[in-house]
Amino acid sequence: MVTIKEIAEMAQVSRSTVSRVLNDSGYVSEEAREKVEQVIEETGYVPSQYAKSLRTKRTKVIGVILPTIQTETPSRIVTGLGKELEEHGYQILLANTNHDKEKELEYLDLLKVRQVDGIVLIATNTAPNLIEKIKELPIPVVMIGQEAENVMYVSYNDYDAARTLTSLFIQKGHKKIGFIGVDESDKAVGILRKQGYYDEMQAHGLPVEENWVQKAVFNIDSGYDAMKKIHTSEGVLPSAVFAVTDRLAIGAMSYLKQEGLRIPEDVAVAGIGASEISQYIHPKLTTIDYQNEKAGEEAAKQLLSCIHSKKVKEKMILDYRLIERDSV
Amino acid sequence: MVTIKEIAEMAQVSRSTVSRVLNDSGYVSEEAREKVEQVIEETGYVPSQYAKSLRTKRTKVIGVILPTIQTETPSRIVTGLGKELEEHGYQILLANTNHDKEKELEYLDLLKVRQVDGIVLIATNTAPNLIEKIKELPIPVVMIGQEAENVMYVSYNDYDAARTLTSLFIQKGHKKIGFIGVDESDKAVGILRKQGYYDEMQAHGLPVEENWVQKAVFNIDSGYDAMKKIHTSEGVLPSAVFAVTDRLAIGAMSYLKQEGLRIPEDVAVAGIGASEISQYIHPKLTTIDYQNEKAGEEAAKQLLSCIHSKKVKEKMILDYRLIERDSV
DNA sequence: CTGTTAGCGCATTCAT
DNA sequence: ATGAATGCGCTAACAG
Numbered sequence: 001m002v003t004i005k006e007i008a009e010m011a012q013v014s015r016s017t018v019s020r021v022l023n024d025s026g027y028v029s030e031e032a033r034e035k036v037e038q039v040i041e042e043t044g045y046v047p048s049q050y051a052k053s054l055r056t057k058r059t060k061v062i063g064v065i066l067p068t069i070q071t072e073t074p075s076r077i078v079t080g081l082g083k084e085l086e087e088h089g090y091q092i093l094l095a096n097t098n099h100d101k102e103k104e105l106e107y108l109d110l111l112k113v114r115q116v117d118g119i120v121l122i123a124t125n126t127a128p129n130l131i132e133k134i135k136e137l138p139i140p141v142v143m144i145g146q147e148a149e150n151v152m153y154v155s156y157n158d159y160d161a162a163r164t165l166t167s168l169f170i171q172k173g174h175k176k177i178g179f180i181g182v183d184e185s186d187k188a189v190g191i192l193r194k195q196g197y198y199d200e201m202q203a204h205g206l207p208v209e210e211n212w213v214q215k216a217v218f219n220i221d222s223g224y225d226a227m228k229k230i231h232t233s234e235g236v237l238p239s240a241v242f243a244v245t246d247r248l249a250i251g252a253m254s255y256l257k258q259e260g261l262r263i264p265e266d267v268a269v270a271g272i273g274a275s276e277i278s279q280y281i282h283p284k285l286t287t288i289d290y291q292n293e294k295a296g297e298e299a300a301k302q303l304l305s306c307i308h309s310k311k312v313k314e315k316m317i318l319d320y321r322l323i324e325r326d327s328v
Numbered sequence: 329m330v331t332i333k334e335i336a337e338m339a340q341v342s343r344s345t346v347s348r349v350l351n352d353s354g355y356v357s358e359e360a361r362e363k364v365e366q367v368i369e370e371t372g373y374v375p376s377q378y379a380k381s382l383r384t385k386r387t388k389v390i391g392v393i394l395p396t397i398q399t400e401t402p403s404r405i406v407t408g409l410g411k412e413l414e415e416h417g418y419q420i421l422l423a424n425t426n427h428d429k430e431k432e433l434e435y436l437d438l439l440k441v442r443q444v445d446g447i448v449l450i451a452t453n454t455a456p457n458l459i460e461k462i463k464e465l466p467i468p469v470v471m472i473g474q475e476a477e478n479v480m481y482v483s484y485n486d487y488d489a490a491r492t493l494t495s496l497f498i499q500k501g502h503k504k505i506g507f508i509g510v511d512e513s514d515k516a517v518g519i520l521r522k523q524g525y526y527d528e529m530q531a532h533g534l535p536v537e538e539n540w541v542q543k544a545v546f547n548i549d550s551g552y553d554a555m556k557k558i559h560t561s562e563g564v565l566p567s568a569v570f571a572v573t574d575r576l577a578i579g580a581m582s583y584l585k586q587e588g589l590r591i592p593e594d595v596a597v598a599g600i601g602a603s604e605i606s607q608y609i610h611p612k613l614t615t616i617d618y619q620n621e622k623a624g625e626e627a628a629k630q631l632l633s634c635i636h637s638k639k640v641k642e643k644m645i646l647d648y649r650l651i652e653r654d655s656v
Numbered sequence: 657c658t659g660t661t662a663g664c665g666c667a668t669t670c671a672t
Numbered sequence: 673a674t675g676a677a678t679g680c681g682c683t684a685a686c687a688g
Contacts, residue, residue: 020683048682218603
């Protein structure tokens with residue numbers, strides 16, 4: 001492998017001079033620069049990143065921890081991150097936990113060892129030990145999707161989004177509205193969205209029956225099962241169901257259609273996430289767009305600012321957009 | 329930051345000894361080992377990866393170049409890669425081209441500069457300059473999804489899969505079968521799948537009308553448009569349509585349903601890819617599963633074997649599985 | 657404007 | 673079994 005030393009010898013200058021043209025730093029005569037550049041061109045020399053990092057303590061690598069890469073939300077976020085980071089010469093080091101919360105912690109350590117310049121955590125929970133670890137870390141960390149004290153984050157307006165959607169149902173004349181949520185360990189999706197639903201119902205003096213509110217996990221089948229439970233439970237059936245994700249909504253619709261129920265005439269359905277498929281299923285799903293790519297971009301910006309120790313606004317809550325289609 | 333030198337001092341041994349316990353290499357007395365381990369424990373010391381890399385020339389990082397992370401195929405591959413690599417202490421450095429073929433080449437260089445130990449290229453084409461560059465690279469590269477001479481790859485059996493699917497239509501009594509394909513720059517999807525379709529048709533003495541064969545790009549709307557062209561073209565209409573991806577098939581179905589055509593009674597549809605949504609749309613889509621995760625795992629295995637310079641079988645063609653559902 | 661010098665943190669001979 | 677010495681490839685004072 002060709003090194004800076006050899007380039008220096010071939011160009012008949014010192015290593016420092018080569019380094020200077022490489023980094024555009026300090027003074028270097030036009031003559032010397034041309035000579036060096038020519039030699040670099042000829043040899044196809046590329047500087048060693050790890051030697052460089054050893055000196056500068058910067059790797060230009062950002063670690064990204066995510067629960068899965070197989071659903072749209074994290075994929076879009078990573079795309080956004082990638083776009084923004086690439087422009088600044090940063091790369092992404094991927095750490096996929098496959099929904100294993102233990103690994104979230106492990107990766108936080110591992111990425112430190114890997115000496116990344118910063119970390120983006122696509123968060124699914126805000127467990128105290130996780131937040132503790134983030135604060136202890138000597139490198140900047142930005143969370144996406146969850147909020148926590150004294151931590152940088154980019155999050156969505158889950159509470160208002162849930163109220164907006166519930167409000168839409170009410171506006172369309174629905175009074176009996178069901179809810180398919182997820183576990184409360186996920187504060188953003190499990191608590192905030194549910195709270196928005198409850199509060200909006202209450203604000204309109206609408207009752208919520210226990211049977212209408214089901215807990216699911218993050219997959220389509222689980223949405224199906226939850227809808228089934230709501231449908232087969234005793235008592236009054238809701239005329240509308242709010243699922244906290246599009247996939248859950250799709251599962252619910254799948255059940256309803258199978259039972260011969262019409263959407264939205266018999267039961268209206270809405271989700272959150274603006275998944276690509278939501279506009280191709282029948283009926284087209286009413287949902288909320290969260291601007292995931294933008295979340296990624298903003299998180300990257302925050303992180304880079306922090307790395308370059310500019311002043312940063314530590315938190316950011318993104319706006320959302322209601323997409324009214326045919327399922328409500 | 330605490331370094332090996334400080335650990336040595338605190339443990340009252342030499343740096344070499346610390347290095348030995350760190351890497352389990354050479355002799356070190358039980359006494360010394362314990363002392364060192366204790367100090368490491370106390371200080372929370374972690375060795376600097378880049379200093380280590382500078383010495384060993386190994387980074388334990390694999391670069392992954394992909395066209396997008398927003399569709400299921402690459403996502404699944406990356407998941408498979410991640411699982412296998414993680415077990416061996418390797419990490420993934422992500423390079424997203426966003427379908428820009430120029431960037432494929434750029435990233436190949438960039439990853440070299442980043443001194444990754446190997447590269448996985450989720451390939452969309454086999455342009456000569458791309459293949460040339462791969463061969464020139466001093467680090468091992470495994471392609472996924474495309475085949476080429478003198479390059480390591482893991483690919484799918486596109487040709488046979490296409491014949492199988494076409495054969496299924498024929499078996500169900502269809503004689504007029506349409507085809508929605510993609511550009512031939514993508515050899516695997518654009519050429520092989522089409523060839524399989526043509527050959528199977530010919531083997532049964534079935535004619536193919538020009539209007540039945542449409543070219544699309546990789547998105548749902550394009551499948552819709554292609555189906556529309558087939559439907560609105562002059563001449564005899566096919567009773568079945570083979571789309572080369574599930575998303576294209578979904579687009580085609582979307583058009584057919586909108587036109588009030590029944591699937592599969594009026595027009596049967598099949599795709600390739602076994603996308604998650606394929607089993608939740610109506611009717612459930614007949615498709616082919618390509619084992620993308622396994623492709624990722626196998627590519628990782630190949631790469632690691634190559635890095636550790638064991639002998640490798642340079643190429644691997646994965647098997648596929650027909651999933652018969654309700655759309656045919 | 658340029659070269660000399662001195663490490664960055666680690667693994668690896670080579671002596672002892 | 674251990675330590676001293678060396679250098680991986682690079683950047684950054686500093687002196688000229």
